[in-house]
Amino acid sequence: MHPEKFQEYRASTASDVMPAASGQKTITSFLNDGQQRMYDLKHPRQKAISDALVKDLIIKCCLPLSIVDNEDFKHFLHVLDPQYRPIARSTISSVTIPGMVEVKKEQIKNQLAEASSVAVTTDIWSDRKMRSFLGVTAHTYAKLKELIEVLDPFLEATNLTQGETTVTVSVIVPCVLTLRCHLQEIRGKARYCGPLVRALESSLKTRFAEVFSAVKIPGCEPAEGRGPTKFPFTNAYFIASVLDPAFGFQWLEHDVQLDSDIRDVLKTEIKEYIKAEGDKQAVSTADAAEATGPGEGELSESPPEKQLRMFSHYRRTPSSTEKKPSGQAQLTAYLNLIAEQDSDSVPCLRFWQQNKSKFPTLYQIATQVFSIPASSAPIERVFSHGGILMRPHRARLSSSMLSDLMFLKCNVYA
Structure with missing residues (x-):
């Protein structure tokens, strides 16, 4: 070995890769x-x-x-x-x-x-290689309590909108707006159900975009290119909510955070919807009266009115002089009435049956919009009956007999 030669070689090779003094x-x-x-x-x-x-x-x-x-x-x-x-x-x-x-x-x-208390469940599972695993789940009261707090209003809304013998269309707008406020309030304090709350908010905003955009809630405008709302019953939802004495305009006062000017504009728009429907009802009633003529039309079950006795006209005002108040006047009087009295104690249909002579135009509108169901639950129950009737051991049941049995089940013995 020649150490001197080796050191010279290393120095020469290092000079090829090390930067020169000039910064190479x-x-x-x-x-x-x-x-x-x-x-x-x-x-x-x-x-x-x-x-x-x-x-x-x-x-x-x-x-x-x-x-x-x-x-x-x-x-x-x-x-x-x-x-x-x-x-x-x-x-x-x-x-x-x-x-x-x-x-x-x-x-x-x-x-x-x-957690103050914990409920534990255990189970054993084996994979494809026959390796055993012990699974343990813990359920705290706080988590269950928060889950119930999140979902309980949805249960109440579901029960309100799936009735068959009660008015359901009038609760759509109040339910949707109340659920939105509920999710906004609980979102900030949710410890365990945060993802669920966000998913429910997103779904609510997507499914009821027409309702939210109609009341001008910020951030709920229709998507670009979608155009104005085309949902056929949107106006009917708002009319029904206002004509339900349990709500009136309370949902607009409590569940919609808007400036007073915008809120007044919305009230005016809904009142115009109701006024337009009243004008349609007046025109259709007049056309029907002309088509049937005097003495024709619906038969009354009440006994014929007694002949007027002498001097009875002194105490009786001729009906020709009686003038039915306009739809706008009826709406104003109706809103004042439900604001003064406790309307929650009187069911919606009973209220209008008691006040149909006081608000004849609004009564006609109410009976028309209240017939709209809030959900498809009634027709789905019909086919649920069909599934119960068409059990596996009844495979020979003909379609006509099945249809007849479903018809009788839903209309006679329901």
Whole structure:
């Protein structure tokens, strides 16, 4: 060996890769200049993608850990973010998932420590390799209480809108607006049911977008390109709510957070809807009277009126001089009446039966809109009866006999 010659050789090779005094780049840095710089392992973007990959794909979507070794998946990640450094499978199995388990265990321990009582269920399960696992679920009273608090108004709304012998259409608008306010109030204090509350809010906003946009609630406008609301019964929903003495305009006062000017505009619009319906009823009544002529029309079951005796006209005002109040006047008097008295104690149909002579135009509108069902529950019950009748051991039952039995079940012996 010649140590001197070896040191000279190392010095000569080092001078080829080390930068010169003038700042010349090394060979390694020169080759790396054309490549994009990768994220550091502690970079926020690197951590966000890796955490989402494990939580969303491997845990929630139940994809295998080996997906991170797939070349096509690596190419997908490179297209998604060229600077992302793919996480290794060994890192996921030995670091990421165990760390997530420990964090979740601590959260569960803290929740159980605060619970006054816990109900536990256990079960044993075996996988395809016949490995046994013991499962334990814990149910706290606080979690169940919060779940009941979230869903209880929905149960009440379901019962109100699925009746067959009561008016249901008038509760749609108050129920929808009240449920929206309920979810907004409970969203901030929900500890266990936060995802459920957000899902219910989104579903409510999607299903009843026409109602929310009609009352001009911010953030509930129809989607771009959808145009104005085309739901056929939207106006009828609002008319029915106002003509129900249990509600009137109370839902607009309590469940819609709007400026007083906008609220007054909405009231005026709904009153105009009712006035327009009253004008239609007046025209149709006049046409029917002309078509039937005097003495014709509906037969009355009451006995014929007695002949007037002498001087009876002194105490009786001729009917020709009686003038029926306008629809606008009837609506104003009706709103004043339900504001003064406790209308909750009188059922909706009974109220209008008692006041049909006082508000004849509104009575005609009410009987028309109140006939609209709030849901498809009545017709679905009909086919539920059919499913009960058509049991497996009655396969020879003909379609005509099944139809007759369903008809009698729903109309005679219901």
